[in-house]
Amino acid sequence: MQRKxxxxxxxxxxSTLLIGTMSLALVLGLDSMNFWDQPNEEITRxxxxxxxxxxEVPAGIVLAFAALMAYTTVFLILSSPGLWRKWVIWLSLxxxxxxxxxxxxxxxxxxxxxxxxAAGMWSGICAFVYxxxxxxxxxxQHAVYGVEVKTVREVMLAxxxxxxxxx
Numbered sequence: 001m002q003r004k005x006x007x008x009x010x011x012x013x014x015s016t017l018l019i020g021t022m023s024l025a026l027v028l029g030l031d032s033m034n035f036w037d038q039p040n041e042e043i044t045r046x047x048x049x050x051x052x053x054x055x056e057v058p059a060g061i062v063l064a065f066a067a068l069m070a071y072t073t074v075f076l077i078l079s080s081p082g083l084w085r086k087w088v089i090w091l092s093l094x095x096x097x098x099x100x101x102x103x104x105x106x107x108x109x110x111x112x113x114x115x116x117x118a119a120g121m122w123s124g125i126c127a128f129v130y131x132x133x134x135x136x137x138x139x140x141q142h143a144v145y146g147v148e149v150k151t152v153r154e155v156m157l158a159x160x161x162x163x164x165x166x167x
Contacts, residue, residue, distance in 0.1 A: 007133065007134055007135040008133065008134050008135065009134065009135050010078070010130065010131070010133075010134025010135060010136045012075065012078045012079055012136065012137070012138075015074065015078055015127075015130055015134075016071060016074045016075045016078060017071075019070075019074045019123055019126045019127055019130065020067070020070040020071035020073075020074050020075075020123055021070075022122075022123075022126065023070045023074075023118075023119050023122040023123040023126065024066060024067055024070045024071075024119055026118070026119075026122055027066055027070075027115045027118045027119045027122070028063075028115075030118070031115060036112065036114040036115055036118075039114045040112035040113070040114050043101065043112075043113060043114070044110045044111075044112065047101060047102065047104075047105035047110065047111075048105075048110065050102075050105045050106060053108060054105065054108050054109065054110040055108060055109055055110065056109075056110050057104065057109050057110065057111045057112070062111070062112055062115055062116065063115070065115075065116045066115040066116045066118075066119040067119070068116075069093065069097060069116045069117075069119045069120035069123070070119040070120065070122075070123045071123075072093070073089075073090065073093055073119075073120045073123045073124050073127065074123045074124075074126070074127045076089045076093070077089055077090060077124060077127040077128065077131065078127055078130065078131060078136055078138075079136075079138055080138060081136075081138040081139045082139075086127075086128065086131065090120075090124040090127075090128075093120055093124075094117070094120055094121065094124075097113065097116055097117055097120055098113070098117070100113070101113050
């Protein structure tokens with residue numbers, strides 16, 4: 001009978017690429033079904049009150065912004081130790097993304113914000129799930145109140161007493 005207390009080791013780089021690409025594919029798939037049209041129209045109707053003659057942000061720029069949100073969110077969440085820091089990073093990125101809507105509207109640009117917001121939200125959720133199930137290198141090195149956190153692996157074999165090893 002074996003019992004393991006250690007989580008699976010995780011990698012930030014490949015996980016960032018996979019989760020970011022998955023969330024980017026999700027928002028592009030929803031965009032191809034015109035899922036974002038009505039919410040984007042309602043948001044741009046609200047920002048169009050700031051002035052007439054607003055220019056549309058090109059679709060390529062919106063896609064680049066969505067890709068930036070998808071990959072950056074995952075990378076920053078997986079690179080930071082502690083659940084509290086992960087939440088602060090994710091919520092800060094979401095607030096910064098929403099904050100660009102009125103700023104661009106004041107500059108007479110009409111941004112369709114749903115794709116970047118959804119990419120950031122979905123990649124953040126997936127990064128939290130990945131971080132919960134995997135042991136990341138930043139968490140191994142993270143110090144709590146000046147005391148270094150050490151990972152202990154405990155393996156119980158049927159014919160041996162419990163044994164602890166420091167990794």
